Amino acid sequence: MEVDKGKGEAEETRKVAEADRDTVTLKSSDGKLFEVSKEAAARLSTVLAGMIAGGSIDDNGTDLKQIGSEALENVVDYCNKHANSIPSAALISSSISFNTAPFKEPEEWERKFVDRLSHDALFDLVEAANFLGMERLLDVTCHKISEMMKGKSPDQIREVFNIKNDYTKEELEEIRQELAWAFYDD
Amino acid sequence: MADVLPDDLLAFVLARLSPRWLATSRRVCRSWRDAIDGHRLLRADLLPRSLGGIFLRANNVMFPLLFARPSSPPAIRGDLGGIFRAMDTMELDLGINDHCNGLLLLDDFVLNPATGRWACLPEPPAPDLPEFCYNMFLVFDPAMALHYEVVSIPEVLPGCYPLSQQLKESEWPPSPWVLRVFSSRTGLWEERTFVREGHGPPIGTIADVQSQYYHFHRGRNACSIFCRGRLYVECQNGFVSSDDQPEWVLRCDKNLRAMLPSRRSYRERGNGPWLLRYLLHDDEDGYKEDALLQDTHHSRLGNPHQPAVLMSPQRSRFQPPTGCLEPAALPSPLITADWWLELAVIRATQPMEWSSDMEDDPKSQDEAGGCNGDVDERDRILELMGHYIDFLGFHPYKEVSPPPPPPRGARPPPTPPYGNAGLLLAFCRGHAPHDVTHA
Numbered sequence: 336m337e338v339d340k341g342k343g344e345a346e347e348t349r350k351v352a353e354a355d356r357d358t359v360t361l362k363s364s365d366g367k368l369f370e371v372s373k374e375a376a377a378r379l380s381t382v383l384a385g386m387i388a389g390g391s392i393d394d395n396g397t398d399l400k401q402i403g404s405e406a407l408e409n410v411v412d413y414c415n416k417h418a419n420s421i422p423s424a425a426l427i428s429s430s431i432s433f434n435t436a437p438f439k440e441p442e443e444w445e446r447k448f449v450d451r452l453s454h455d456a457l458f459d460l461v462e463a464a465n466f467l468g469m470e471r472l473l474d475v476t477c478h479k480i481s482e483m484m485k486g487k488s489p490d491q492i493r494e495v496f497n498i499k500n501d502y503t504k505e506e507l508e509e510i511r512q513e514l515a516w517a518f519y520d521d
Numbered sequence: 522m523a524d525v526l527p528d529d530l531l532a533f534v535l536a537r538l539s540p541r542w543l544a545t546s547r548r549v550c551r552s553w554r555d556a557i558d559g560h561r562l563l564r565a566d567l568l569p570r571s572l573g574g575i576f577l578r579a580n581n582v583m584f585p586l587l588f589a590r591p592s593s594p595p596a597i598r599g600d601l602g603g604i605f606r607a608m609d610t611m612e613l614d615l616g617i618n619d620h621c622n623g624l625l626l627l628d629d630f631v632l633n634p635a636t637g638r639w640a641c642l643p644e645p646p647a648p649d650l651p652e653f654c655y656n657m658f659l660v661f662d663p664a665m666a667l668h669y670e671v672v673s674i675p676e677v678l679p680g681c682y683p684l685s686q687q688l689k690e691s692e693w694p695p696s697p698w699v700l701r702v703f704s705s706r707t708g709l710w711e712e713r714t715f716v717r718e719g720h721g722p723p724i725g726t727i728a729d730v731q732s733q734y735y736h737f738h739r740g741r742n743a744c745s746i747f748c749r750g751r752l753y754v755e756c757q758n759g760f761v762s763s764d765d766q767p768e769w770v771l772r773c774d775k776n777l778r779a780m781l782p783s784r785r786s787y788r789e790r791g792n793g794p795w796l797l798r799y800l801l802h803d804d805e806d807g808y809k810e811d812a813l814l815q816d817t818h819h820s821r822l823g824n825p826h827q828p829a830v831l832m833s834p835q836r837s838r839f840q841p842p843t844g845c846l847e848p849a850a851l852p853s854p855l856i857t858a859d860w861w862l863e864l865a866v867i868r869a870t871q872p873m874e875w876s877s878d879m880e881d882d883p884k885s886q887d888e889a890g891g892c893n894g895d896v897d898e899r900d901r902i903l904e905l906m907g908h909y910i911d912f913l914g915f916h917p918y919k920e921v922s923p924p925p926p927p928p929r930g931a932r933p934p935p936t937p938p939y940g941n942a943g944l945l946l947a948f949c950r951g952h953a954p955h956d957v958t959h960a
Binding site for chain 2: 458461462465473477478480481484485486487488489492493498499500501502507510511513514516517518
């Protein structure tokens with residue numbers, strides 16, 4: 336692609352100016368602007384790291400059309416909190432041979448962070464984390480949702496997540512029989 | 522939520538659930554079932570839900586032998602001898618203290634014979650009550666979590682071991698009761714406190730236990746059962762149960778005694794010969810089958826030229842004489858997990874018919890070697906076992922493989938999670954049920 340030399344130089348200058356800044360500005364689908372530490376954004380999000388490295392960060396607010404302002408606010412909040420948190424001691428790297436890859440439990444502040452969210456906000460945050468390639472945040476949010484499923488009967492799960500039962504009675508019985516070992520008495 | 526989260530993210534969430542909760546989630550709605558099945562999150566086929574074999578220890582072989590159904594190659598080698606040589610351990614007393622869903626608890630380590638992997642237990646902390654002896658029990662349910670726990674439970678020794686008056690007058694089991702539990706999740710021994718359910722009256726004192734002491738048989742295979750998230754341990758005084766609620770619970774329930782199978786000393790039932798019979802219990806089918814079991818790595822038990830074979834009475838058309846199979850030795854349906862296994866030893870009091878009934882599987886017949894109708898060989902094996910027999914059922918468990926990653930996700934879902942297995946303990950008195958009158 337032909338690039339006008341003068342424009343290219345201007346672009347270069349702008350990029351240098353951008354590189355000097357400590358923060359990046361993100362713009363939600365509804366046009367709200369959020370500032371987040373560049374270091375944290377690059378460390379926690381593979382997508383933002385790529386954009387920063389590739390110089391496609393817009394000083395006036397990088398458009399994230401897939402993410403609403405509430406979810407983006409939570410993303411930014413998470414990044415800032417993460418930047419401030421002291422990493423806890425490494426999880427026990429157990430020598431116990433039956434363990435599979437260690438799953439990192441959320442830390443206390445991360446639990447609190449997701450506990451205060453409404454269901455809708457939590458689901459939006461899962462999608463935002465997935466979109467931005469934020470592995471840790473995705474882990475924390477998915478963990479929270481899975482915790483809401485554990486120990487519940489199918490009816491209770493449907494109630495919690497507001498899901499319609501689309502099985503027939505016969506299908507339900509059949510699907511129950513398939514894995515009857517798993518059900519104690521519900 | 523199915524509408525809220527795309528399929529691959531839903532799968533990413535569900536992948537954190539243990540098999541039991543995945544099975545529940547399949548019943549929620551079609552899209553959840555499709556997400557679970559589409560990503561192969563639930564590998565129920567890998568769970569130890571059928572009998573893999575029986576470990577048997579006889580007095581003329583150094584390592585316990587695994588007897589399993591004939592298959593080629595063997596599903597599990599169960600070659601403890603090979604495993605121990607590889608461990609380069611000087612350990613020679615290879616008693617299996619407990620077992621649970623495919624794991625074996627030996628003196629100070631836990632072993633998975635299906636994979637040959639093992640882990641040493643750290644030294645347990647000094648006991649609170651050094652006057653007692655401590656027994657270890659293994660808790661492992663891969664349908665709930667890939668972590669195991671080892672519970673250390675004190676046992677009151679007989680009256681010849683002097684105790685202080687104060688200790689003698691203490692109630693037993695105490696409430697609250699602090700027990701040591703090793704968790705493979707943390708790699709540490711932890712303390713867990715049990716409280717008597719409903720804060721009811723004590724069952725008795727330590728002196729009571731001592732006065733009624735008799736040395737009930739624990740054997741190598743202690744009287745413990747872990748099923749449906751609960752560990753039942755035969756104990757000296759009353760029943761204790763607990764779960765993973767914030768306050769652990771100690772429950773007294775004389776009915777629990779009836780739920781436990783009797784495991785009296787096999788020696789008490791007279792000398793051999795013995796027939797080993799296993800009963801695979803199943804909620805639907807009752808006692809499902811007996812089967813021929815064959816030494817998986819062809820160790821020689823008696824005859825250097827023939828692999829040892831244990832044959833079930835049923836397959837060999839042997840009908841035990843009436844009264845031979847003690848009803849007390851059979852598990853009550855109340856206690857049966859779906860993969861609950863009970864072993865029963867039948868004393869052969871009459872001449873047995875050993876003609877093989879294996880027409881459906883000619884290969885097995887060949888592998889059964891000289892045992893088919895070979896009375897001399899059979900007698901010799903049985904005679905050997907009569908001298909010393911110690912066995913336990915074994916469910917192989919090879920870890921659930923991580924499912925393939927969701928198509929759009931940047932990473933594979935985590936392997937099944939590490940939730941609490943919902944531990945619940947129940948101890949029971951080693952005496953007859955009517956002894957538990959305070960319950």
